[in-house]
Amino acid sequence: MNHVITTYGGGELFTLVFNGIAALFKTDHTGLVMSLIRVGLMVGSVYVVVLMLVKAQVIEGFKWFLWVVVATNLLFLPKTTIWIHDPLCNTRSKVDNVPLALGIFASTVSQVGKSITEQFESVFTLPDYMPYHQTGTVFASSLMSQVGQFRIVDPTFKGNMERFVNQCVVYDAMIGHKYTLNDLQNTPDIWTMVVDNASPVLGFLYKPGNEPGSVVTCKVGATELNKLWTAQIKRATEIYGTRVNNRTLTLNTFNTELMGSAKLLSGAMAIANSATDLLKQEMMINAIEESSNNKLSELGSASNYAATKALLQQRSAYAAAGEIAARTLPLFKNVIEALSYALFIFIVILALLPNGYRSVLTYCGILAWTQLWAPLYAVLNLIMTLYGKHESVG
Known part of the structure:
Protein backbone atom coordinates (compact mmCIF):
# COMPACT_ATOMS: atom_id res chain seq x y z
CA MET A 1 0.00 0.00 0.00
CA ASN A 2 1.34 3.44 -0.93
CA HIS A 3 1.39 6.02 1.84
CA VAL A 4 1.56 9.46 0.20
CA ILE A 5 2.23 12.70 2.04
CA THR A 6 1.35 15.77 -0.02
CA THR A 7 3.16 19.04 0.61
CA TYR A 8 2.95 22.34 -1.24
CA GLY A 9 6.52 23.51 -1.79
CA GLY A 10 8.21 21.53 0.98
CA GLY A 11 9.04 18.32 -0.87
CA GLU A 12 12.81 18.49 -0.44
CA LEU A 13 12.54 19.49 3.23
CA PHE A 14 10.10 16.72 4.11
CA THR A 15 12.20 14.13 2.30
CA LEU A 16 15.22 15.07 4.40
CA VAL A 17 13.16 15.03 7.61
CA PHE A 18 11.67 11.60 6.97
CA ASN A 19 15.03 10.19 5.90
CA GLY A 20 16.39 11.44 9.22
CA ILE A 21 13.52 9.83 11.12
CA ALA A 22 14.06 6.57 9.24
CA ALA A 23 17.76 6.61 10.15
CA LEU A 24 17.04 7.22 13.85
CA PHE A 25 14.47 4.41 13.94
CA LYS A 26 16.86 1.73 12.70
CA THR A 27 17.00 -1.12 15.18
CA ASP A 28 20.74 -1.72 14.75
CA HIS A 29 23.57 0.10 16.52
CA THR A 30 23.28 3.10 14.18
CA GLY A 31 19.72 3.88 15.22
CA LEU A 32 18.41 5.69 18.28
CA VAL A 33 15.03 4.08 18.72
CA MET A 34 16.17 1.20 20.95
CA SER A 35 17.93 3.60 23.29
CA LEU A 36 14.81 5.76 23.44
CA ILE A 37 12.66 2.73 24.17
CA ARG A 38 14.99 1.66 26.99
CA VAL A 39 14.88 5.13 28.51
CA GLY A 40 11.11 5.21 28.22
CA LEU A 41 10.76 1.77 29.79
CA MET A 42 13.08 2.66 32.65
CA VAL A 43 11.31 5.92 33.48
CA GLY A 44 7.90 4.37 32.94
CA SER A 45 8.60 1.34 35.13
CA VAL A 46 9.79 3.52 38.02
CA TYR A 47 6.75 5.73 37.65
CA VAL A 48 4.30 2.82 37.53
CA VAL A 49 5.88 1.09 40.53
CA VAL A 50 5.48 4.26 42.59
CA LEU A 51 1.92 4.58 41.31
CA MET A 52 1.13 0.99 42.29
CA LEU A 53 2.52 1.53 45.78
CA VAL A 54 0.61 4.75 46.31
CA LYS A 55 -2.71 3.47 44.97
CA ALA A 56 -2.14 -0.13 46.01
CA GLN A 57 -3.53 -1.26 42.66
CA VAL A 58 -1.74 -3.91 40.60
CA ILE A 59 -4.05 -3.19 37.71
CA GLU A 60 -2.10 0.03 37.00
CA GLY A 61 1.02 -2.01 36.26
CA PHE A 62 -0.91 -4.43 34.07
CA LYS A 63 -2.47 -1.64 32.00
CA TRP A 64 0.91 0.01 31.54
CA PHE A 65 2.58 -3.26 30.50
CA LEU A 66 -0.19 -3.99 27.98
CA TRP A 67 0.16 -0.51 26.49
CA VAL A 68 3.96 -0.85 26.22
CA VAL A 69 3.59 -4.09 24.26
CA VAL A 70 1.09 -2.52 21.88
CA ALA A 71 3.08 0.71 21.45
CA THR A 72 6.46 -0.88 20.78
CA ASN A 73 5.20 -3.63 18.48
CA LEU A 74 2.61 -1.68 16.53
CA LEU A 75 3.69 1.96 16.64
CA PHE A 76 7.48 2.18 16.78
CA LEU A 77 9.18 -0.97 15.50
CA PRO A 78 7.19 -1.87 12.32
CA LYS A 79 8.31 0.02 9.21
CA THR A 80 6.70 1.15 5.99
CA THR A 81 7.52 3.11 2.83
CA ILE A 82 6.12 6.56 2.16
CA TRP A 83 6.13 8.90 -0.83
CA ILE A 84 6.57 12.66 -0.53
CA HIS A 85 4.55 14.34 -3.28
CA ASP A 86 5.05 18.03 -4.05
CA PRO A 87 2.56 19.21 -6.72
CA LEU A 88 4.18 22.65 -6.97
CA CYS A 89 7.63 21.31 -7.84
CA ASN A 90 6.18 18.21 -9.52
CA THR A 91 8.40 15.87 -7.46
CA ARG A 92 7.70 12.52 -5.85
CA SER A 93 10.33 11.12 -3.46
CA LYS A 94 10.44 7.69 -1.84
CA VAL A 95 11.46 7.18 1.79
CA ASP A 96 11.86 3.67 3.23
CA ASN A 97 11.90 2.42 6.84
CA VAL A 98 9.55 5.05 8.25
CA PRO A 99 7.72 3.99 11.44
CA LEU A 100 4.43 2.41 10.42
CA ALA A 101 2.22 4.47 12.73
CA LEU A 102 3.75 7.75 11.59
CA GLY A 103 3.58 6.79 7.93
CA ILE A 104 -0.06 5.71 8.03
CA PHE A 105 -1.40 8.59 10.11
CA ALA A 106 0.65 11.30 8.38
CA SER A 107 -0.45 9.99 5.00
CA THR A 108 -4.09 9.80 6.05
CA VAL A 109 -4.33 13.33 7.44
CA SER A 110 -2.31 14.64 4.49
CA GLN A 111 -4.74 13.21 1.97
CA VAL A 112 -7.69 14.51 3.98
CA GLY A 113 -6.07 17.95 4.03
CA LYS A 114 -5.42 17.76 0.29
CA SER A 115 -9.04 16.85 -0.41
CA ILE A 116 -10.37 19.65 1.81
CA THR A 117 -8.02 22.15 0.15
CA GLU A 118 -9.26 21.23 -3.31
CA GLN A 119 -12.87 21.45 -2.14
CA PHE A 120 -12.20 24.88 -0.65
CA GLU A 121 -10.71 26.12 -3.90
CA SER A 122 -13.65 24.85 -5.91
CA VAL A 123 -15.77 27.32 -3.92
CA PHE A 124 -13.39 30.18 -3.07
CA THR A 125 -12.34 31.07 -6.59
CA LEU A 126 -12.10 33.81 -9.22
CA PRO A 127 -12.18 33.80 -13.03
CA ASP A 128 -8.79 32.65 -14.36
CA TYR A 129 -7.85 31.83 -10.76
CA MET A 130 -4.54 30.09 -10.01
CA PRO A 131 -5.34 27.56 -7.25
CA TYR A 132 -3.07 27.30 -4.22
CA HIS A 133 -2.88 23.50 -4.49
CA GLN A 134 -1.50 23.82 -8.04
CA THR A 135 0.67 26.93 -7.97
CA GLY A 136 1.29 27.85 -4.32
CA THR A 137 0.49 30.97 -2.33
CA VAL A 138 -0.09 34.11 -4.42
CA ALA A 321 0.54 42.91 -3.53
CA GLY A 322 1.08 39.70 -1.58
CA GLU A 323 4.84 39.53 -2.21
CA ILE A 324 5.77 39.28 1.47
CA ALA A 325 3.08 36.69 2.09
CA ALA A 326 4.23 34.72 -0.93
CA ARG A 327 7.75 34.48 0.47
CA THR A 328 7.17 33.90 4.18
CA LEU A 329 3.86 32.12 4.78
CA PRO A 330 4.52 28.91 2.80
CA LEU A 331 7.95 28.61 4.42
CA PHE A 332 6.45 29.07 7.88
CA LYS A 333 3.84 26.38 7.26
CA ASN A 334 6.39 23.89 5.96
CA VAL A 335 8.73 24.52 8.89
CA ILE A 336 5.94 23.94 11.44
CA GLU A 337 4.82 20.78 9.65
CA ALA A 338 8.38 19.43 9.37
CA LEU A 339 8.96 20.06 13.08
CA SER A 340 5.72 18.23 13.85
CA TYR A 341 6.94 15.15 12.00
CA ALA A 342 10.35 15.33 13.70
CA LEU A 343 8.59 15.52 17.08
CA PHE A 344 7.64 11.86 16.63
CA ILE A 345 11.15 10.94 17.80
CA PHE A 346 10.39 12.20 21.31
CA ILE A 347 6.91 10.71 21.36
CA VAL A 348 8.63 7.34 21.82
CA ILE A 349 9.69 8.24 25.37
CA LEU A 350 6.45 10.00 26.29
CA ALA A 351 4.32 7.18 24.93
CA LEU A 352 5.98 4.58 27.18
CA LEU A 353 4.99 6.40 30.35
CA PRO A 354 1.74 5.53 32.14
CA ASN A 355 -1.17 7.05 30.22
CA GLY A 356 1.26 7.49 27.33
CA TYR A 357 -1.56 7.03 24.88
CA ARG A 358 -2.59 10.58 25.71
CA SER A 359 0.73 11.82 24.33
CA VAL A 360 0.10 9.83 21.16
CA LEU A 361 -3.41 11.26 20.81
CA THR A 362 -2.09 14.78 21.39
CA TYR A 363 0.56 14.22 18.73
CA CYS A 364 -2.08 13.00 16.28
CA GLY A 365 -4.02 16.17 17.00
CA ILE A 366 -0.94 18.27 16.17
CA LEU A 367 -0.52 16.54 12.80
CA ALA A 368 -4.20 17.01 12.04
CA TRP A 369 -3.93 20.69 13.01
CA THR A 370 -1.06 21.30 10.58
CA GLN A 371 -3.21 19.95 7.75
CA LEU A 372 -5.82 22.62 8.41
CA TRP A 373 -3.33 25.23 7.25
CA ALA A 374 -3.52 24.22 3.60
CA PRO A 375 -7.28 24.92 3.24
CA LEU A 376 -6.83 28.22 5.08
CA TYR A 377 -3.93 29.08 2.79
CA ALA A 378 -6.26 28.44 -0.12
CA VAL A 379 -8.59 31.12 1.26
CA LEU A 380 -5.60 33.39 1.97
CA ASN A 381 -4.43 32.90 -1.60
CA LEU A 382 -7.83 34.08 -2.83
CA ILE A 383 -7.78 37.11 -0.52
CA MET A 384 -4.26 38.18 -1.48
CA THR A 385 -4.92 37.61 -5.18
CA LEU A 386 -8.09 39.68 -5.00
CA TYR A 387 -6.23 42.39 -3.08
CA GLY A 388 -3.43 42.37 -5.62
CA LYS A 389 -5.96 42.67 -8.43
CA HIS A 390 -7.60 45.71 -6.83
CA GLU A 391 -4.23 47.30 -6.11
CA SER A 392 -3.11 46.88 -9.70
CA VAL A 393 -6.21 48.36 -11.30
CA GLY A 394 -6.78 50.96 -8.60
Whole structure:
Protein backbone atom coordinates (compact mmCIF):
# COMPACT_ATOMS: atom_id res chain seq x y z
CA MET A 1 0.00 0.00 0.00
CA ASN A 2 1.34 3.44 -0.93
CA HIS A 3 1.39 6.02 1.84
CA VAL A 4 1.56 9.46 0.20
CA ILE A 5 2.23 12.70 2.04
CA THR A 6 1.35 15.77 -0.02
CA THR A 7 3.16 19.04 0.61
CA TYR A 8 2.95 22.34 -1.24
CA GLY A 9 6.52 23.51 -1.79
CA GLY A 10 8.21 21.53 0.98
CA GLY A 11 9.04 18.32 -0.87
CA GLU A 12 12.81 18.49 -0.44
CA LEU A 13 12.54 19.49 3.23
CA PHE A 14 10.10 16.72 4.11
CA THR A 15 12.20 14.13 2.30
CA LEU A 16 15.22 15.07 4.40
CA VAL A 17 13.16 15.03 7.61
CA PHE A 18 11.67 11.60 6.97
CA ASN A 19 15.03 10.19 5.90
CA GLY A 20 16.39 11.44 9.22
CA ILE A 21 13.52 9.83 11.12
CA ALA A 22 14.06 6.57 9.24
CA ALA A 23 17.76 6.61 10.15
CA LEU A 24 17.04 7.22 13.85
CA PHE A 25 14.47 4.41 13.94
CA LYS A 26 16.86 1.73 12.70
CA THR A 27 17.00 -1.12 15.18
CA ASP A 28 20.74 -1.72 14.75
CA HIS A 29 23.57 0.10 16.52
CA THR A 30 23.28 3.10 14.18
CA GLY A 31 19.72 3.88 15.22
CA LEU A 32 18.41 5.69 18.28
CA VAL A 33 15.03 4.08 18.72
CA MET A 34 16.17 1.20 20.95
CA SER A 35 17.93 3.60 23.29
CA LEU A 36 14.81 5.76 23.44
CA ILE A 37 12.66 2.73 24.17
CA ARG A 38 14.99 1.66 26.99
CA VAL A 39 14.88 5.13 28.51
CA GLY A 40 11.11 5.21 28.22
CA LEU A 41 10.76 1.77 29.79
CA MET A 42 13.08 2.66 32.65
CA VAL A 43 11.31 5.92 33.48
CA GLY A 44 7.90 4.37 32.94
CA SER A 45 8.60 1.34 35.13
CA VAL A 46 9.79 3.52 38.02
CA TYR A 47 6.75 5.73 37.65
CA VAL A 48 4.30 2.82 37.53
CA VAL A 49 5.88 1.09 40.53
CA VAL A 50 5.48 4.26 42.59
CA LEU A 51 1.92 4.58 41.31
CA MET A 52 1.13 0.99 42.29
CA LEU A 53 2.52 1.53 45.78
CA VAL A 54 0.61 4.75 46.31
CA LYS A 55 -2.71 3.47 44.97
CA ALA A 56 -2.14 -0.13 46.01
CA GLN A 57 -3.53 -1.26 42.66
CA VAL A 58 -1.74 -3.91 40.60
CA ILE A 59 -4.05 -3.19 37.71
CA GLU A 60 -2.10 0.03 37.00
CA GLY A 61 1.02 -2.01 36.26
CA PHE A 62 -0.91 -4.43 34.07
CA LYS A 63 -2.47 -1.64 32.00
CA TRP A 64 0.91 0.01 31.54
CA PHE A 65 2.58 -3.26 30.50
CA LEU A 66 -0.19 -3.99 27.98
CA TRP A 67 0.16 -0.51 26.49
CA VAL A 68 3.96 -0.85 26.22
CA VAL A 69 3.59 -4.09 24.26
CA VAL A 70 1.09 -2.52 21.88
CA ALA A 71 3.08 0.71 21.45
CA THR A 72 6.46 -0.88 20.78
CA ASN A 73 5.20 -3.63 18.48
CA LEU A 74 2.61 -1.68 16.53
CA LEU A 75 3.69 1.96 16.64
CA PHE A 76 7.48 2.18 16.78
CA LEU A 77 9.18 -0.97 15.50
CA PRO A 78 7.19 -1.87 12.32
CA LYS A 79 8.31 0.02 9.21
CA THR A 80 6.70 1.15 5.99
CA THR A 81 7.52 3.11 2.83
CA ILE A 82 6.12 6.56 2.16
CA TRP A 83 6.13 8.90 -0.83
CA ILE A 84 6.57 12.66 -0.53
CA HIS A 85 4.55 14.34 -3.28
CA ASP A 86 5.05 18.03 -4.05
CA PRO A 87 2.56 19.21 -6.72
CA LEU A 88 4.18 22.65 -6.97
CA CYS A 89 7.63 21.31 -7.84
CA ASN A 90 6.18 18.21 -9.52
CA THR A 91 8.40 15.87 -7.46
CA ARG A 92 7.70 12.52 -5.85
CA SER A 93 10.33 11.12 -3.46
CA LYS A 94 10.44 7.69 -1.84
CA VAL A 95 11.46 7.18 1.79
CA ASP A 96 11.86 3.67 3.23
CA ASN A 97 11.90 2.42 6.84
CA VAL A 98 9.55 5.05 8.25
CA PRO A 99 7.72 3.99 11.44
CA LEU A 100 4.43 2.41 10.42
CA ALA A 101 2.22 4.47 12.73
CA LEU A 102 3.75 7.75 11.59
CA GLY A 103 3.58 6.79 7.93
CA ILE A 104 -0.06 5.71 8.03
CA PHE A 105 -1.40 8.59 10.11
CA ALA A 106 0.65 11.30 8.38
CA SER A 107 -0.45 9.99 5.00
CA THR A 108 -4.09 9.80 6.05
CA VAL A 109 -4.33 13.33 7.44
CA SER A 110 -2.31 14.64 4.49
CA GLN A 111 -4.74 13.21 1.97
CA VAL A 112 -7.69 14.51 3.98
CA GLY A 113 -6.07 17.95 4.03
CA LYS A 114 -5.42 17.76 0.29
CA SER A 115 -9.04 16.85 -0.41
CA ILE A 116 -10.37 19.65 1.81
CA THR A 117 -8.02 22.15 0.15
CA GLU A 118 -9.26 21.23 -3.31
CA GLN A 119 -12.87 21.45 -2.14
CA PHE A 120 -12.20 24.88 -0.65
CA GLU A 121 -10.71 26.12 -3.90
CA SER A 122 -13.65 24.85 -5.91
CA VAL A 123 -15.77 27.32 -3.92
CA PHE A 124 -13.39 30.18 -3.07
CA THR A 125 -12.34 31.07 -6.59
CA LEU A 126 -12.10 33.81 -9.22
CA PRO A 127 -12.18 33.80 -13.03
CA ASP A 128 -8.79 32.65 -14.36
CA TYR A 129 -7.85 31.83 -10.76
CA MET A 130 -4.54 30.09 -10.01
CA PRO A 131 -5.34 27.56 -7.25
CA TYR A 132 -3.07 27.30 -4.22
CA HIS A 133 -2.88 23.50 -4.49
CA GLN A 134 -1.50 23.82 -8.04
CA THR A 135 0.67 26.93 -7.97
CA GLY A 136 1.29 27.85 -4.32
CA THR A 137 0.49 30.97 -2.33
CA VAL A 138 -0.09 34.11 -4.42
CA PHE A 139 1.81 32.61 -7.34
CA ALA A 140 0.51 35.27 -9.71
CA SER A 141 1.93 38.08 -7.59
CA SER A 142 5.23 36.24 -7.20
CA LEU A 143 5.49 35.70 -10.93
CA MET A 144 4.72 39.31 -11.77
CA SER A 145 7.17 40.44 -9.11
CA GLN A 146 9.85 38.31 -10.71
CA VAL A 147 9.04 39.82 -14.10
CA GLY A 148 10.03 43.16 -12.59
CA GLN A 149 13.59 41.82 -12.29
CA PHE A 150 13.94 41.15 -16.00
CA ARG A 151 16.92 42.97 -17.48
CA ILE A 152 18.70 42.96 -20.83
CA VAL A 153 21.48 40.42 -20.36
CA ASP A 154 23.37 40.62 -23.65
CA PRO A 155 26.13 43.25 -23.15
CA THR A 156 26.16 44.37 -26.79
CA PHE A 157 22.39 44.80 -27.00
CA LYS A 158 22.38 46.49 -23.59
CA GLY A 159 25.04 48.98 -24.66
CA ASN A 160 23.19 49.84 -27.84
CA MET A 161 19.91 50.20 -25.93
CA GLU A 162 21.52 52.50 -23.35
CA ARG A 163 22.87 54.78 -26.06
CA PHE A 164 19.53 54.70 -27.88
CA VAL A 165 17.63 55.64 -24.72
CA ASN A 166 20.06 58.42 -23.80
CA GLN A 167 20.22 60.01 -27.25
CA CYS A 168 16.83 59.20 -28.73
CA VAL A 169 14.35 58.78 -25.87
CA VAL A 170 15.45 61.06 -23.04
CA TYR A 171 15.93 64.11 -25.24
CA ASP A 172 12.55 63.65 -26.94
CA ALA A 173 10.83 63.15 -23.57
CA MET A 174 12.52 66.21 -22.05
CA ILE A 175 11.58 68.38 -25.03
CA GLY A 176 8.02 67.06 -24.89
CA HIS A 177 7.17 67.65 -28.54
CA LYS A 178 6.65 64.01 -29.57
CA TYR A 179 5.95 62.56 -26.14
CA THR A 180 6.52 63.45 -22.50
CA LEU A 181 7.79 61.60 -19.46
CA ASN A 182 4.17 61.19 -18.42
CA ASP A 183 3.43 59.55 -21.77
CA LEU A 184 6.24 57.07 -21.13
CA GLN A 185 4.65 56.16 -17.85
CA ASN A 186 1.14 55.65 -19.16
CA THR A 187 1.69 53.99 -22.52
CA PRO A 188 1.03 50.24 -22.57
CA ASP A 189 3.79 49.79 -25.16
CA ILE A 190 6.85 51.96 -24.60
CA TRP A 191 8.90 50.36 -27.36
CA THR A 192 6.31 50.91 -30.08
CA MET A 193 5.87 54.53 -29.05
CA VAL A 194 9.60 55.37 -29.10
CA VAL A 195 10.14 53.49 -32.38
CA ASP A 196 7.24 55.22 -34.12
CA ASN A 197 8.57 58.59 -32.96
CA ALA A 198 12.28 57.89 -33.43
CA SER A 199 14.08 60.89 -34.87
CA PRO A 200 15.49 60.66 -38.41
CA VAL A 201 17.93 63.44 -37.46
CA LEU A 202 19.33 62.58 -34.04
CA GLY A 203 21.65 59.61 -33.84
CA PHE A 204 23.69 57.36 -31.56
CA LEU A 205 26.63 54.97 -31.76
CA TYR A 206 25.40 51.55 -32.83
CA LYS A 207 27.80 48.60 -32.41
CA PRO A 208 26.91 45.31 -34.11
CA GLY A 209 28.76 42.61 -32.16
CA ASN A 210 32.46 43.26 -31.56
CA GLU A 211 32.79 45.68 -34.46
CA PRO A 212 33.71 49.33 -33.81
CA GLY A 213 30.29 50.47 -34.94
CA SER A 214 29.10 53.71 -36.46
CA VAL A 215 26.69 56.52 -35.77
CA VAL A 216 23.21 55.81 -37.11
CA THR A 217 20.02 57.81 -36.88
CA CYS A 218 17.55 56.96 -34.14
CA LYS A 219 15.13 55.70 -36.80
CA VAL A 220 17.65 53.28 -38.30
CA GLY A 221 18.95 52.19 -34.90
CA ALA A 222 15.45 51.46 -33.63
CA THR A 223 14.82 49.24 -36.67
CA GLU A 224 18.02 47.29 -36.00
CA LEU A 225 17.27 46.89 -32.30
CA ASN A 226 13.73 45.76 -33.06
CA LYS A 227 15.06 42.77 -35.00
CA LEU A 228 16.86 41.49 -31.90
CA TRP A 229 14.12 41.78 -29.29
CA THR A 230 12.71 38.24 -29.55
CA ALA A 231 16.08 36.59 -28.99
CA GLN A 232 16.89 38.96 -26.12
CA ILE A 233 13.59 38.26 -24.37
CA LYS A 234 14.13 34.52 -24.69
CA ARG A 235 17.62 34.82 -23.26
CA ALA A 236 16.40 36.90 -20.31
CA THR A 237 13.60 34.42 -19.64
CA GLU A 238 16.10 31.56 -19.48
CA ILE A 239 17.93 33.44 -16.73
CA TYR A 240 15.16 35.13 -14.74
CA GLY A 241 12.10 32.99 -15.43
CA THR A 242 13.10 29.37 -14.89
CA ARG A 243 12.16 29.24 -11.20
CA VAL A 244 9.27 30.95 -9.42
CA ASN A 245 8.08 30.12 -5.88
CA ASN A 246 10.33 27.03 -5.90
CA ARG A 247 8.65 25.85 -9.10
CA THR A 248 10.89 25.03 -12.05
CA LEU A 249 9.28 26.35 -15.24
CA THR A 250 9.97 25.65 -18.88
CA LEU A 251 9.92 28.53 -21.34
CA ASN A 252 6.45 27.63 -22.62
CA THR A 253 5.09 27.13 -19.11
CA PHE A 254 6.50 30.46 -18.00
CA ASN A 255 4.88 32.30 -20.90
CA THR A 256 1.53 30.60 -20.28
CA GLU A 257 1.59 31.27 -16.53
CA LEU A 258 2.73 34.85 -17.15
CA MET A 259 -0.25 35.71 -19.32
CA GLY A 260 -2.60 34.00 -16.87
CA SER A 261 -1.12 35.96 -13.97
CA ALA A 262 -1.31 39.25 -15.84
CA LYS A 263 -4.92 38.65 -16.82
CA LEU A 264 -5.86 37.57 -13.30
CA LEU A 265 -4.23 40.50 -11.52
CA SER A 266 -4.82 43.46 -13.76
CA GLY A 267 -6.53 42.59 -16.99
CA ALA A 268 -3.19 42.99 -18.78
CA MET A 269 -4.48 40.86 -21.64
CA ALA A 270 -6.07 44.08 -22.86
CA ILE A 271 -2.72 45.84 -23.07
CA ALA A 272 -0.39 42.96 -23.93
CA ASN A 273 -1.12 40.52 -26.70
CA SER A 274 1.56 38.06 -25.65
CA ALA A 275 4.10 37.26 -22.97
CA THR A 276 6.76 38.67 -25.28
CA ASP A 277 5.02 42.06 -25.35
CA LEU A 278 4.61 42.05 -21.59
CA LEU A 279 8.28 41.22 -21.00
CA LYS A 280 9.41 43.75 -23.59
CA GLN A 281 7.43 46.44 -21.75
CA GLU A 282 9.01 45.50 -18.43
CA MET A 283 12.52 45.36 -19.85
CA MET A 284 12.02 48.77 -21.47
CA ILE A 285 10.93 50.25 -18.14
CA ASN A 286 14.11 48.94 -16.54
CA ALA A 287 16.26 49.97 -19.50
CA ILE A 288 14.93 53.54 -19.44
CA GLU A 289 15.41 53.82 -15.70
CA GLU A 290 18.94 52.42 -15.73
CA SER A 291 20.08 54.25 -18.85
CA SER A 292 18.54 57.63 -18.19
CA ASN A 293 19.27 58.26 -14.51
CA ASN A 294 22.57 60.02 -15.13
CA LYS A 295 21.29 61.86 -18.19
CA LEU A 296 18.22 63.16 -16.37
CA SER A 297 20.21 64.28 -13.35
CA GLU A 298 22.52 66.20 -15.67
CA LEU A 299 19.78 67.83 -17.72
CA GLY A 300 17.14 68.49 -15.09
CA SER A 301 16.83 69.70 -11.54
CA ALA A 302 17.01 67.38 -8.57
CA SER A 303 13.26 67.56 -8.03
CA ASN A 304 12.57 66.87 -11.70
CA TYR A 305 14.92 63.88 -11.58
CA ALA A 306 13.19 62.49 -8.49
CA ALA A 307 9.77 62.91 -10.07
CA THR A 308 10.93 61.29 -13.30
CA LYS A 309 12.41 58.33 -11.48
CA ALA A 310 9.15 57.87 -9.61
CA LEU A 311 7.30 57.84 -12.92
CA LEU A 312 9.63 55.31 -14.44
CA GLN A 313 9.30 53.03 -11.44
CA GLN A 314 5.84 51.89 -12.49
CA ARG A 315 7.38 48.41 -12.44
CA SER A 316 4.29 46.23 -12.17
CA ALA A 317 2.32 47.63 -9.26
CA TYR A 318 0.28 44.43 -9.26
CA ALA A 319 3.43 42.49 -8.36
CA ALA A 320 3.83 44.13 -4.97
CA ALA A 321 0.54 42.91 -3.53
CA GLY A 322 1.08 39.70 -1.58
CA GLU A 323 4.84 39.53 -2.21
CA ILE A 324 5.77 39.28 1.47
CA ALA A 325 3.08 36.69 2.09
CA ALA A 326 4.23 34.72 -0.93
CA ARG A 327 7.75 34.48 0.47
CA THR A 328 7.17 33.90 4.18
CA LEU A 329 3.86 32.12 4.78
CA PRO A 330 4.52 28.91 2.80
CA LEU A 331 7.95 28.61 4.42
CA PHE A 332 6.45 29.07 7.88
CA LYS A 333 3.84 26.38 7.26
CA ASN A 334 6.39 23.89 5.96
CA VAL A 335 8.73 24.52 8.89
CA ILE A 336 5.94 23.94 11.44
CA GLU A 337 4.82 20.78 9.65
CA ALA A 338 8.38 19.43 9.37
CA LEU A 339 8.96 20.06 13.08
CA SER A 340 5.72 18.23 13.85
CA TYR A 341 6.94 15.15 12.00
CA ALA A 342 10.35 15.33 13.70
CA LEU A 343 8.59 15.52 17.08
CA PHE A 344 7.64 11.86 16.63
CA ILE A 345 11.15 10.94 17.80
CA PHE A 346 10.39 12.20 21.31
CA ILE A 347 6.91 10.71 21.36
CA VAL A 348 8.63 7.34 21.82
CA ILE A 349 9.69 8.24 25.37
CA LEU A 350 6.45 10.00 26.29
CA ALA A 351 4.32 7.18 24.93
CA LEU A 352 5.98 4.58 27.18
CA LEU A 353 4.99 6.40 30.35
CA PRO A 354 1.74 5.53 32.14
CA ASN A 355 -1.17 7.05 30.22
CA GLY A 356 1.26 7.49 27.33
CA TYR A 357 -1.56 7.03 24.88
CA ARG A 358 -2.59 10.58 25.71
CA SER A 359 0.73 11.82 24.33
CA VAL A 360 0.10 9.83 21.16
CA LEU A 361 -3.41 11.26 20.81
CA THR A 362 -2.09 14.78 21.39
CA TYR A 363 0.56 14.22 18.73
CA CYS A 364 -2.08 13.00 16.28
CA GLY A 365 -4.02 16.17 17.00
CA ILE A 366 -0.94 18.27 16.17
CA LEU A 367 -0.52 16.54 12.80
CA ALA A 368 -4.20 17.01 12.04
CA TRP A 369 -3.93 20.69 13.01
CA THR A 370 -1.06 21.30 10.58
CA GLN A 371 -3.21 19.95 7.75
CA LEU A 372 -5.82 22.62 8.41
CA TRP A 373 -3.33 25.23 7.25
CA ALA A 374 -3.52 24.22 3.60
CA PRO A 375 -7.28 24.92 3.24
CA LEU A 376 -6.83 28.22 5.08
CA TYR A 377 -3.93 29.08 2.79
CA ALA A 378 -6.26 28.44 -0.12
CA VAL A 379 -8.59 31.12 1.26
CA LEU A 380 -5.60 33.39 1.97
CA ASN A 381 -4.43 32.90 -1.60
CA LEU A 382 -7.83 34.08 -2.83
CA ILE A 383 -7.78 37.11 -0.52
CA MET A 384 -4.26 38.18 -1.48
CA THR A 385 -4.92 37.61 -5.18
CA LEU A 386 -8.09 39.68 -5.00
CA TYR A 387 -6.23 42.39 -3.08
CA GLY A 388 -3.43 42.37 -5.62
CA LYS A 389 -5.96 42.67 -8.43
CA HIS A 390 -7.60 45.71 -6.83
CA GLU A 391 -4.23 47.30 -6.11
CA SER A 392 -3.11 46.88 -9.70
CA VAL A 393 -6.21 48.36 -11.30
CA GLY A 394 -6.78 50.96 -8.60
